[in-house]
Amino acid sequence: MEGKNLKTARQAFDYLAQGWATGNFQPFIEMLTEDVVFWLPVGKQRDTDFTYEDKQQLITRLKTRTVTGDRLLFSPPDRITSNATTVTLEFATQGTIRQQPFQGRNIISFDITGEKISGIREYFGDID
Numbered sequence: 001m002e003g004k005n006l007k008t009a010r011q012a013f014d015y016l017a018q019g020w021a022t023g024n025f026q027p028f029i030e031m032l033t034e035d036v037v038f039w040l041p042v043g044k045q046r047d048t049d050f051t052y053e054d055k056q057q058l059i060t061r062l063k064t065r066t067v068t069g070d071r072l073l074f075s076p077p078d079r080i081t082s083n084a085t086t087v088t089l090e091f092a093t094q095g096t097i098r099q100q101p102f103q104g105r106n107i108i109s110f111d112i113t114g115e116k117i118s119g120i121r122e123y124f125g126d127i128d
Contacts, residue, residue, distance in 0.1 A: 005112040006080070009087030012110055012117050017074035020095070023066040029059055033118045040122050058120075071095045072102065086111050086119075093124070 012031045019025030032055050072095035079090035088109040095102055104124060111119030 004115070005085070005087055006082055008112050008115050008117070009080075009082070009089065009110045010077075013074075013077065013089055013091075013108070016108070019062065020065075020070075020072040020074065020093075023069075023071070025059075025062040025066065029055070029062065031115075031117050032058065033113055033116045036116075036118055036120065038120045038122075040124075068098065070097050072097070074106075085113075 008031075012028060015028035015031060016025070019028050034055050036055050036058060038058050038061075072093045075092040077089040077091045081088045086109055088107060090105070090107050093102065093104055093106050107123040109119075109121040110117050
């Protein structure tokens, strides 16, 4: 089961990287369950319960990133860990967030249900 989850997570990672690079998040969005939960425990949201609790809220967030012109280039993951339900990938990014240069080491975890992403946790440093 972990092999299949790893393949799903790698595909989701590639689609997310493509979305950040081009503004086209649609292939990534299609991999999400309708009840996907997204946590971002950094930035202004640190120490608060900051989540998107369904696919539509996450789509809105991604569209906002596209409209504002935020773009990031992801390096290939250099560390991947997994268990029966979750795959975590560590990688570097560089680009522009809120019209400011951004560069960092990042971690994203995908919870896998079937061949879909049902949970996402992003650790992208201090993005306010």
